[in-house]
Amino acid sequence: MPSTLLLTQTEIETLLDDGELFQQLKDGFAALAKAGPELRGRRFPVLLNAADTDAAGMVLAPGLIPGIPAYTVKVNAKFPSQPPAIKGLVILHSLQDGAILALLDSGYLTARRTAAAGAVGADTLARPDSETVSVIGCGVQGYAQLEWMLKIRPIKNIFVYDTVPGQVQAFVERARSEFDVPVVTCDSAKQAAGKGDIVITATWAREPFLFCGDVRPGTHITTLGPDGPGEAEVAADLLTASLFFADDADLQIEMGAIGGAGLGAEAISATIGEVLAGQKTGRKSPDDITIYGMVGLPFEDLAAGWLVYNKALKSGAGSQIDLAA
CATH class of the missing domain: 3.30.1780.10 (ornithine cyclodeaminase, domain 1)
Known part of the structure; x- marks a missing residue:
């Protein structure tokens, strides 16, 4: 052998x-x-x-x-x-x-392959002129996603929120030391989401915390948390009001953001692979709200x-x- x-x-x-x-x-x-x-x-x-x-x-x-x-x-x-x-x-x-x-x-x-996969989705779906990024969930993956967003878009402001104050402090201190971009802490997930052209959610949440009306037209959301049954970050009303793109459609229904919100295949516009292969359309207008749901493949x-x-x-x-x- x-x-x-x-x-x-x-x-x-x-x-x-x-x-x-x-x-x-x-x-x-x-x-x-x-x-x-x-x-x-x-x-x-x-x-x-x-x-x-x-x-x-x-x-x-x-x-x-x-x-x-x-x-x-x-x-x-x-x-x-x-x-x-x-x-x-x-x-x-x-x-x-x-x-x-x-x-x-x-x-x-x-951590690195998840961050890079998230960057592929955001680069494909987020508006090219996106200048602000909001990170909800100040853990390892939230920071890894932030690093990528600064590589793929001309980010001028960073907004962050987490339910654990110590996590926020460590995240902000590191970001301020590594990036020449203002970093602002927010008082709630809703406040953070409303400020970002790109919104990254990387939490262990089992109940949705982003709802329709929490983000502006044209926002892109990457939801990373739900990768098992019963997990959710984005509510059904926001998912259905957006264009949702999956890394894998079946797995999104089984254990991802779509299943966590109680929705089915009708809520999925396409997979990110179909968009990259030219089989389906991604963002259709600057005002579209796009969501990329990842369970990890x-x-x-x-x-x-x-x-x-x-x-x-x-x-x-x-x-x-x-x-x-």
């Missing part, structure tokens, strides 16, 4: 290039729309009887992209009250014989993992282990 490459978070941080990942995901979404359901992969959530009442296990498999001779299986534990909230492993297999090519820490990899793990794996082979990074020894 061939040896397996073991890659730690620190090694992945050094190897993963956000620009390359962005393009790989953009191409992957379009390829997925053209290829059909056989490449979609699945998410398998399991609630856990643990001290953290929101604790869950999650398996994403298989991660497939046309042209890449490998696939991924990811096993994650989600414990929101025990940072880091996401802990797990991405397993990279050979598509030819199933050999385990690499084992990768999933925390950082998941298995192919995103392959996109990130394959990039890191090949760079590691070239640079000699990581450790080789023989799992059959």
Whole structure:
């Protein structure tokens, strides 16, 4: 049995290039729309009887992209009250014989691929002249999304809100030290949402907190929180008054923003892949409110993992282990 490459978070941080990942995901979404359901992969959530009442296990498999001779299986534990909230492993297999090519820490990899996937959606749907961004949920993913928004749009003002004051303070201090853009704290999610041309929601909410009338015409919303049954950030009235785009339509109904609001397929305008592939239309006018709902797809793990794996082979990074020894 061939040896397996073991890659730690620190090694992945050094190897993963956000620009390359962005393009790989953009191409992957379009390829997925053209290829059909056989490449979609699945998410398998399991609630856990643990001290953290929101604790869950999650398996994403298989991660497939046309042209890449490998696939991924990811096993994650989600414990929101025990940072880091996401802990797990991405397993990279050979598509030819199933050999385990690499084992990768999933925390950082998941955060970066999720951030890049969110950026693909926002770049595709948000108005080109968007100048303000509001972040609701000042955790790891909220900050990662903010970093991307400053790369893809000419952002001049940042607004933030979180229910935990300490989270807001740390977020604001970091943003002010890293970006030459004013950062303003808000008193409520509604206040923050009303100020953003782009609104990022990255919370653990199980009840919606954004409603019709909370955002201005022309706003783009990326809702990241709902990725399991019973989770919700955006209310049904705002979802139905907007153009909603899914990373995966079926999964959005099963465990995403659409299902969390009690809606069905009729509320989905298209998938982001269909827009990128030219099969469906995205934003139709500057006044449209667009929403991009993400549950996170298995192919995103392959996109990130394959990039890191090949760079590691070239640079000699990581450790080789023989799992059959």
